[in-house]
Amino acid sequence: xxxxxxxxxxxxxxxxxxxxxxxxxxxxxxxxxxxxxxxxxxxxxxxxxxxxxxxxxxxxxxxxxxxxxxxxxxxxxxxxxxxxxxxxxxxxxxxxxxxxxxxxxxxxxxxxxxxxxxxxxxxxxxxxxxxxxxxxxxxxxxxxxxxxxxxxxxxxxxxxxxxxxxxxxxxxxx
Amino acid sequence: xxxxxxxxxxxxxxxxxxxxxxxxxxxxxxxxxxxxxxxxxxxxxxxxxxxxxxxxxxxxxxxxxxxxxxxxxxxxxxxxxxxxxxxxxxxxxxxxxxxxxxxxxxxxxxxxxxxxxxxxxxxxxxxxxxxxxxxxxxxxxxxxxxxxxxxxxxxxxxxxxxxxxxxxxxxxxxxxxxxxxxxxxxxxxxxxxxxxxxxxxxxxxxxxxxxxxxxxxxxxxxxxxxxxxxxxxxxxxxxxxxxxxxxxxxxxxxxxxxxxxxxxxxxxxxxxxxxxxxxxxxxxxxxxxxxxxxxxxxxxxxxxxxxxxxxxxxxxxxxxxxxxxxxxxxxxxxxxxxxxxxxxxxxxxxxxxxxxxxxxxxxxxxxxxxxxxxxxxxxxxxxxxxxxxxxxxxxxxxxxxxxxxxxxxxxxxxxxxxxxxxxxxxxxxxxxxxxxxxxxxxxxxxxxxxxxxxxxxxxxxxxxxxxxxxxxxxxxxxxxxxxxxxxxxxxxxxxxxxxxxxxxxxxxxxxxxxxxxxxxxxxxxxxxxxxxxxxxxxxxxxxxxxxxxxxxxxxxxxxxxxxxxxxxxxxxxxxxxxxxxxxxxxxxxxxxxxxxxxxxxxxxxxxxxxxxxxxxxxxxxxxxxxxxxxxxxxx
Numbered sequence: 001x002x003x004x005x006x007x008x009x010x011x012x013x014x015x016x017x018x019x020x021x022x023x024x025x026x027x028x029x030x031x032x033x034x035x036x037x038x039x040x041x042x043x044x045x046x047x048x049x050x051x052x053x054x055x056x057x058x059x060x061x062x063x064x065x066x067x068x069x070x071x072x073x074x075x076x077x078x079x080x081x082x083x084x085x086x087x088x089x090x091x092x093x094x095x096x097x098x099x100x101x102x103x104x105x106x107x108x109x110x111x112x113x114x115x116x117x118x119x120x121x122x123x124x125x126x127x128x129x130x131x132x133x134x135x136x137x138x139x140x141x142x143x144x145x146x147x148x149x150x151x152x153x154x155x156x157x158x159x160x161x162x163x164x165x166x167x168x169x170x171x172x173x174x
Numbered sequence: 175x176x177x178x179x180x181x182x183x184x185x186x187x188x189x190x191x192x193x194x195x196x197x198x199x200x201x202x203x204x205x206x207x208x209x210x211x212x213x214x215x216x217x218x219x220x221x222x223x224x225x226x227x228x229x230x231x232x233x234x235x236x237x238x239x240x241x242x243x244x245x246x247x248x249x250x251x252x253x254x255x256x257x258x259x260x261x262x263x264x265x266x267x268x269x270x271x272x273x274x275x276x277x278x279x280x281x282x283x284x285x286x287x288x289x290x291x292x293x294x295x296x297x298x299x300x301x302x303x304x305x306x307x308x309x310x311x312x313x314x315x316x317x318x319x320x321x322x323x324x325x326x327x328x329x330x331x332x333x334x335x336x337x338x339x340x341x342x343x344x345x346x347x348x349x350x351x352x353x354x355x356x357x358x359x360x361x362x363x364x365x366x367x368x369x370x371x372x373x374x375x376x377x378x379x380x381x382x383x384x385x386x387x388x389x390x391x392x393x394x395x396x397x398x399x400x401x402x403x404x405x406x407x408x409x410x411x412x413x414x415x416x417x418x419x420x421x422x423x424x425x426x427x428x429x430x431x432x433x434x435x436x437x438x439x440x441x442x443x444x445x446x447x448x449x450x451x452x453x454x455x456x457x458x459x460x461x462x463x464x465x466x467x468x469x470x471x472x473x474x475x476x477x478x479x480x481x482x483x484x485x486x487x488x489x490x491x492x493x494x495x496x497x498x499x500x501x502x503x504x505x506x507x508x509x510x511x512x513x514x515x516x517x518x519x520x521x522x523x524x525x526x527x528x529x530x531x532x533x534x535x536x537x538x539x540x541x542x543x544x545x546x547x548x549x550x551x552x553x554x555x556x557x558x559x560x561x562x563x564x565x566x567x568x569x570x571x572x573x574x575x576x577x578x579x580x581x582x583x584x585x586x587x588x589x590x591x592x593x594x595x596x597x598x599x600x601x602x603x604x605x606x607x608x609x610x611x612x613x614x615x616x617x618x619x620x621x622x623x624x625x626x627x628x629x630x631x632x633x634x635x636x637x638x639x640x641x642x643x644x645x646x647x648x649x650x651x652x653x654x655x656x657x658x659x660x661x662x663x664x665x666x667x668x669x670x671x672x673x674x675x676x677x678x679x680x681x682x683x684x685x686x687x688x689x690x691x692x693x694x695x696x697x698x699x700x701x702x703x704x705x706x707x708x709x710x711x712x713x714x715x716x717x718x719x720x721x722x723x724x725x726x727x728x729x730x731x732x733x734x735x736x737x738x739x740x741x742x743x744x745x746x747x748x749x750x751x752x753x754x755x756x757x758x759x760x761x762x763x764x765x766x767x768x769x770x771x772x773x774x775x776x777x778x779x780x781x782x783x784x785x786x787x788x789x790x791x792x793x794x795x796x797x798x799x800x801x802x803x804x805x806x807x808x809x
Contacts, residue, residue: 011397106422
């Protein structure tokens, strides 16, 4: 999982790189006429998402200690928060699409691609946790313990990404 | 069939045969997770793509043999040279060295029974096959990629390339990239965790160091290409503006991201070949590799420094001078680790008692071509020279000397070298040596004149040229050379094919190699090692005492792990025994998942996004199904 995260992190590295490359090739950022990113809702949501690293890590530790019920409960808690986050973010994403378009400017293109890539990784993470919650219904095995540990690591990575994405949004609003 | 040179059937060996037996028939091959079978699948598939790419090259050369020729229409010419490049790089060289040689040999060289993630291994093969089919379907439908293998924008955008050609390119490369990423992850974990007890990192074969360097490079380089291709498809399909200056985009963004990937890619191409060379040389020079730790470090350094030189492909794009100077300096630096290796190889041969059998001949050819190609490469570090020769045949000469000379020649040498291990038979030595000389002459005739014709001004990627510019005779020689080279390659293929069925049987170690693959029978049994070997040096097959100890362990049942489908894992640095891993057997999920991914991308090509989404969903379900196959707990 660590190596997989390394490659996905690099993928986001290139996305952030592109973001700043385009930014420094443009005078006005966002371009005139386009709204600056909203900050309040996204920042609160990001904070909530990052907080799910706590139950994920606790679930990982519980799994390694062999406590199946605790693991399942912690994962379920994380899942609910992560899924809600995802739902709200999709709503905000669609809202943004009404305000400006990815095909109107490079700013729009990188904005929606960056957010889209992040949400895709969140969605995948939600599905992984859901899968684990279901599988743990049949008991905790060594294989599933490794699964929980890997999922926790993946989610820490996604949460760091969320912070980076939020940071670029803050940057654009400055 | 093959001579059974295995030890008489010991009950533990019988049990291993039972546990590791392969599922029979076609279904067995479609669901295989055995690294040797997957290696063979890669081998034959990449050979087919090599032939296709070679045919494309011959057609290109035939068109260019005479001035003002019209052997092919110009748009077909564009498809041919583009697909030639894409095929040779993404569908031949990388999958051959990593997928075929790497997959087959790495577990054998480190004393393991399979790769760390056997099902992921199968997945990377099926994804690779899908990517190749995807691109070639495009070609056969008349929509082959046609904007050059680096597919620059704005040519690649919808306005100038309205047909689906570029979409086949971009989506095919995304699929190919996923395949290579997965393979790289597998190699890194295998090399770090599955080495035999006692094989500390400094005792690991240099071939494995090369695979490690390559895998790390792939992990960090592929995302740049993937995101570039994604940006391109978003631009083409949904009118995103990454590359359009009028809307805040920049065409150079494509080039930066592309070369951020593609420069490390050329080291990815050449590093496994270095690994093959460093395997063949000690065996035929009959001594250890000189400066082993320096060579290992040099392999890793080439990959690392290679990330810092990408803009030397962009010297003619109008970047600021300070930028150009930085990259020129970095380019000069990257030469250093390569040179260390060249000296180490050459000195090892001269300091040993070399036996110039066919594999070593091919490595000799490799060193000659690599030095020439490297010299022309350094010349490009001089910015004014680069700006004068960019997009001329001088560049074509340079990279073909490197790719053909420094990647393909070791592959050919490696094919001969490991042929006895894979088949249990010996190739015909006389024909092999002849095939070397014909290939050597053919390569030289084809690519050397390109230096000259490039310096006198012939641009690359031109469909034809007028007579009277001094290009004519050079192009004719190059085309003749290409046909000679083709003959040489056919001789190699014929030799191997004939010997597979009629060659004399040989034992497990006909060349007295130093690494672990030579300790097991030829062809290797499904479980590779009856006893996981204990290693105390970098050339374990030359340590007779250790091998005798292993033989006694079979009696005692130590390190045999025959109760289940098992292989041991070990610590990263020192190779100290860790826990036992239970390995999966045949599984349908890899091919199913690959199929779903391929169909999903095909739907994107056809702009049926909703259906693409459905297939992504199916792929995720396949991934879930995959993870319901759990190992039985180890007793």
